[in-house]
Amino acid sequence: xxxxxxxxxxxxxxxxxxxxxxxxxxxxxxxxxxxxxxxxxxxxxxxxxxxxxxxxxxxxxxxxxxxxxxxxxxxxxxxxxxxxxxxxxxxxxxxxxxxxxxxxxxxxxxxxxxxxxxxxxxxxxxxxxxxxxxxxxxxxxxxxxxxxxxxxxxxxxxxxxxxxxxxxxxxxxxxxxxxxxxxxxxxxxxxxxxxxx
Numbered sequence: 001x002x003x004x005x006x007x008x009x010x011x012x013x014x015x016x017x018x019x020x021x022x023x024x025x026x027x028x029x030x031x032x033x034x035x036x037x038x039x040x041x042x043x044x045x046x047x048x049x050x051x052x053x054x055x056x057x058x059x060x061x062x063x064x065x066x067x068x069x070x071x072x073x074x075x076x077x078x079x080x081x082x083x084x085x086x087x088x089x090x091x092x093x094x095x096x097x098x099x100x101x102x103x104x105x106x107x108x109x110x111x112x113x114x115x116x117x118x119x120x121x122x123x124x125x126x127x128x129x130x131x132x133x134x135x136x137x138x139x140x141x142x143x144x145x146x147x148x149x150x151x152x153x154x155x156x157x158x159x160x161x162x163x164x165x166x167x168x169x170x171x172x173x174x175x176x177x178x179x180x181x182x183x184x185x186x187x188x189x190x191x192x193x194x195x196x197x
Contacts, residue, residue: 012184044145
């Protein structure tokens with residue numbers, strides 16, 4: 001049973017995944033794929049794109065289950081492509097995962113400086129960090145995402161590689177499975193609260 005793992009990073013990833021979900025809802029099938037497993041990755045818990053995409057993914061999974069869950073109906077037509085969370089794969093280790101389409105950053109709600117443990121670094125390392133990141137980047141709170149700072153995002157997202165979700169993915173990959181990453185390199189710059197459209 002081949003699976004397609006889709007890692008959608010940030011608002012861009014969420015928007016692309018939402019479009020793909022709408023295509024799948026219309027009956028489009030991914031060739032040689034028995035199941036789509038999307039994982040949204042964004043520390044910005046208030047990101048509207050992520051929130052809307054999660055709601056759509058949950059709705060899609062419920063409709064698919066209602067239409068095809070009993071196994072009697074041939075899986076062709078609207079909502080026919082199975083889509084589930086990593087935890088729903090029910091392979092060894094899935095019980096440790098949250099049953100969610102969103103990767104859990106564990107509530108990062110600290111400035112980037114604290115995330116790096118800047119004050120604990122050696123003087124030389126602090127100097128290097130000061131060369132690589134602006135004071136604004138170091139002071140930026142991570143719970144709102146990276147706001148146009150891919151250099152900050154690359155450091156924080158490096159933690160994803162060591163996560164239990166990635167370890168689970170690595171041990172559950174089988175021949176024929178595919179992994180696809182969707183991301184924007186730029187990120188959305190911070191904007192004032194009031195905007196004119």
